[in-house]
Amino acid sequence: MSRHLRIGTRASPLAIWQAEHVRDALLRHHPGITVEIVSMTTRGDTWLEDAPPHTWGGKGLFVKEIEDALLQGQVDLAVHSMKDVPAQQPDGLEIAAIMAREDVRDAFVSKAYPHPDALPEGARVGSSSLRRRAQLLRHHPHLRVEDLRGNVATRLRKLDEGQYDAVILAAAGLKRLGLQDRITHLLDIDHSLPAVGQGAIGIETRSDDTVMRGRLVPLADADTQSCVLAERSMNQVLGGDCRLPVAAVAEWRGTRIHLRGLVATPDGRRILRAEAEGRDPAALGRTVAEALVAQGAAQIIQDIRCS
Numbered sequence: 001m002s003r004h005l006r007i008g009t010r011a012s013p014l015a016i017w018q019a020e021h022v023r024d025a026l027l028r029h030h031p032g033i034t035v036e037i038v039s040m041t042t043r044g045d046t047w048l049e050d051a052p053p054h055t056w057g058g059k060g061l062f063v064k065e066i067e068d069a070l071l072q073g074q075v076d077l078a079v080h081s082m083k084d085v086p087a088q089q090p091d092g093l094e095i096a097a098i099m100a101r102e103d104v105r106d107a108f109v110s111k112a113y114p115h116p117d118a119l120p121e122g123a124r125v126g127s128s129s130l131r132r133r134a135q136l137l138r139h140h141p142h143l144r145v146e147d148l149r150g151n152v153a154t155r156l157r158k159l160d161e162g163q164y165d166a167v168i169l170a171a172a173g174l175k176r177l178g179l180q181d182r183i184t185h186l187l188d189i190d191h192s193l194p195a196v197g198q199g200a201i202g203i204e205t206r207s208d209d210t211v212m213r214g215r216l217v218p219l220a221d222a223d224t225q226s227c228v229l230a231e232r233s234m235n236q237v238l239g240g241d242c243r244l245p246v247a248a249v250a251e252w253r254g255t256r257i258h259l260r261g262l263v264a265t266p267d268g269r270r271i272l273r274a275e276a277e278g279r280d281p282a283a284l285g286r287t288v289a290e291a292l293v294a295q296g297a298a299q300i301i302q303d304i305r306c307s
């Protein structure tokens, strides 16, 4: 039983923060082990072409290389933002633990404008997410939503340089990096329904590594895990991933999980919504997905895939 664990992660400052967070929790729960962080560059990090993310092709742009390292035994764990993790893991791998969720909301960041309502006609808002674009345009059709890529610091720098009047980022990333002061306004969940898994950190291992799975048990947060499972179950039925305008957020309400889901056209003109409550996360996800499909969600997703 190895006492030296290697964590595979992307190299961005946020990914490193998350890997260190997992390392610190492992060291707290398992005195006597040592942990090494192995950072690697993924296709999602190096993509430079001027094509919108939903056309990049292939799911899991940010996780594939790390999963390969895990399968080949070069690392023992992989730490991901659950938002970037596809619905299905490759054979032999599984998400063994999901940690307690950070703020699930999207954050509006701007120097001149306190709120999206204050943006003038034609203002440039940076976001490469079709999900954020659609929901913003729904209420503010007069805005110009423009592509914005790079890690959190890069996106803020592009805002500061004046390339945009505002940008939208996950609150979780800003808070983890100590950049919460940059948040101008936290977007209400009903105005910007978050991405599936947003704000949650997942830890992936080899399915046959029972020792590692045992060590991860104390790091898991059962409430977050069931919420993210409900969101992912909805997404799996829809065949969605983080590049599509699909959103979902689940939360516990007493003894039941409440799940809200959304599918939109990229221009925000059509927004389908469904919600339900239940105790079984997977069944709840399917229920909400089926309610969206009944409203035409499958056709919207199909149209985007083929465009």
Ligand SMILES: NCc1[nH]cc(CCC(=O)O)c1CC(=O)O
Pocket (backbone or CB within 6 Å): 081, 082, 083, 084, 168, 169, 170, 171, 172, 173, 197, 198, 199, 200, 201
């Ligand atoms: N798509 C990249 C990505 N993956 C996870 C986060 C934020 C952290 C999180 O949601 O856990 C981000 C950046 C962003 O959307 O602002």
